Amino acid sequence: MLLSSQDNCDWTEVEALTWKVGVAILILPGIFSLLFFSSFMAKLLSFRPFLYAIVDFNVIGKQLNWKTYLASIAVLGLELLLGVTFSLNILLGISYIAAFLLLACFSLLFLRQQLSKKPIKCSCFGRSDKFTNQKLAIVRNTILALLALLGISLQPSYISIEHPHVTMFLIYSSIAYLYQLYVEWTYMNKLKKEAVAL
Amino acid sequence: MTLGIVIWLIFMTAFTVSVRIIRIRQQRLKSVILQEMGISLSPVTALLGIGLEDRAYMRHIEHIRRKYGEIPILVLLQAPAWKADLMQRKLPAGIQVIADEDAERLRKLELMDLPSYLITDQKYRIREHSRIFDVA
Numbered sequence: 001m002l003l004s005s006q007d008n009c010d011w012t013e014v015e016a017l018t019w020k021v022g023v024a025i026l027i028l029p030g031i032f033s034l035l036f037f038s039s040f041m042a043k044l045l046s047f048r049p050f051l052y053a054i055v056d057f058n059v060i061g062k063q064l065n066w067k068t069y070l071a072s073i074a075v076l077g078l079e080l081l082l083g084v085t086f087s088l089n090i091l092l093g094i095s096y097i098a099a100f101l102l103l104a105c106f107s108l109l110f111l112r113q114q115l116s117k118k119p120i121k122c123s124c125f126g127r128s129d130k131f132t133n134q135k136l137a138i139v140r141n142t143i144l145a146l147l148a149l150l151g152i153s154l155q156p157s158y159i160s161i162e163h164p165h166v167t168m169f170l171i172y173s174s175i176a177y178l179y180q181l182y183v184e185w186t187y188m189n190k191l192k193k194e195a196v197a198l
Numbered sequence: 199m200t201l202g203i204v205i206w207l208i209f210m211t212a213f214t215v216s217v218r219i220i221r222i223r224q225q226r227l228k229s230v231i232l233q234e235m236g237i238s239l240s241p242v243t244a245l246l247g248i249g250l251e252d253r254a255y256m257r258h259i260e261h262i263r264r265k266y267g268e269i270p271i272l273v274l275l276q277a278p279a280w281k282a283d284l285m286q287r288k289l290p291a292g293i294q295v296i297a298d299e300d301a302e303r304l305r306k307l308e309l310m311d312l313p314s315y316l317i318t319d320q321k322y323r324i325r326e327h328s329r330i331f332d333v334a
Contacts, residue, residue, distance in 0.1 A: 045217065052311065052329055063331050121311070129308060166199060170206040177213050184220045191227035194306060195234070 028151045029086040030172065032099055035144065036083035037176030042125045043076055045180055049123040056120045057109050078102060087172040088164040093152065100148035107141040110134050127187055229322045231306055237296065240270045241320045247309030250277045255285070258313050258330050259293065266317060274298045274309065 043050040051068050054060070060067045078098065085095040110132075113120055119131040232239070244262045248255050259271060273295045275282045282297035289295065298304050307316065308327070317326040 048327075055331060064329075129305075129310065167202060170202055174206065174209055177210070181213060181216055181220075184217055184224075188220050188224050188227065191224055191231065195227050195230045 028147060028154070029089055029092065029095075030168070031147065032095070032144075032151075033083055033086035033168070033172040034176055036079045036086065036099075037173050038125055038179055040076060040079040040083055041176055041180045042127075042183070043072075043079070043123065045184070046123045046127045047072070049121065049127060053120065053122050056118070057113065059109065075102075083173070083176070084169065087169040088166065089168065090162075090164050096148050096151035100145050100152065103141050103145035103148060107138055107145060110137045110141065114138065125183075127183065225323055228324050232318065232324070233322050235303060235306060237272065237303070239272065239318065239322065241318065241322060242269050243318050244269055244271045244315055245274060245307060245309065245318070246271055246315040247274045247304045247307070247312050248276070249312040250275075250281070252313055255313075258315075259289075261330055262315060268292070269317075270294075272296065274304055274307070276301050276304060276312065 051064060051072055054068050054071050055062060055064055060071055079102075082095055082099055082102070085091045086099075110122075114134040120134070121128055121130070122132040122137065124132065124137070244266060246255075246258060246262060248258065252258075255273070259273075262269075262271060271293045273285070273289075273293060275285060275295055275297055276299065277297060278299050279297040282295045286295040296303070301310070304310060304312070309316065311329050314327075314329040316324050316328075319325045
């Protein structure tokens with residue numbers, strides 16, 4: 001009887017551990033990988049609007065200069081790196097911390113912009129001719145930052161680069177790039193409609 | 199795994215080529231929109247979008263002249279026609295001002311973040327599309 005109770009307790013722990021490992025290994029890195037790959041590709045394909053967005057956020061001055069380019073390269077590089085590490089499932093602990101810091105920074109920037117009541121086009125996920133819904137952007141980035149915190153709490157390994165999930169890298173990067181192709185296609189169709197209407 | 203990487207490389211190449219083709223098509227469509235807008239344009243022209251409250255328009259014009267030389271400049275002013283007439287009188291020859299109070303033309307040309315400009319080439323293709331930050 002005592003043994004049975006001990007077994008039950010062990011199974012509950014195993015189930016809880018399996019759930020945590022499942023979330024940590026599959027769902028969260030998948031979400032973050034798609035997020036950062038999409039964001040990286042969108043910014044790369046709409047590089048100039050992205051530079052303008054950095055100037056509009058007024059963090060490193062109101063001029064478009066070498067500092068703006070440096071900041072844009074830093075953000076792009078970090079997003080690509082996070083997309084790669086999350087999809088390969090390596091260096092997860094460090095990646096969650098970096099993702100949390102990046103998303104928290106984005107949330108704070110949007111919050112500041114919202115308080116100053118200045119509309120902005122962030123070009124976060126590709127070209128857009130509309131102003132960004134800043135309240136939605138704050139909520140989205142905050143939820144993602146909290147998810148990154150959840151990842152930190154679940155993932156004990158900070159330096160593991162063993163058994164990289166190369167297949168997941170190929171799949172996630174392809175999905176993100178396909179999405180950008182869809183964005184470009186949609187924009188072309190919008191131009192077609194306008195050209196026909198004239 | 200090797201097969202997977204080969205398929206991925208083929209996919210990435212196809213993706214890059216597809217985006218390039220779509221971008222060329224987008225450029226052609228923008229050229230059509232530009233020509234069909236009912237504005238008389240010289241082939242190489244600067245279209246400068248300016249907002250109602252922007253009093254630094256002479257600086258913006260100088261900025262374009264400094265960068266691209268003495269090309270014709272067409273100013274799209276997001277203001278009523280009488281304001282455009284007033285501005286036209288203050289400007290030298292070679293610069294035309296058109297009122298675009300409801301910003302319909304500015305929207306079609308994607309010149310919504312004012313002040314901003316675009317430069318067309320011999321075939322009415324958009325060669326440069328930039329915003330002007332404080333050039334003072």
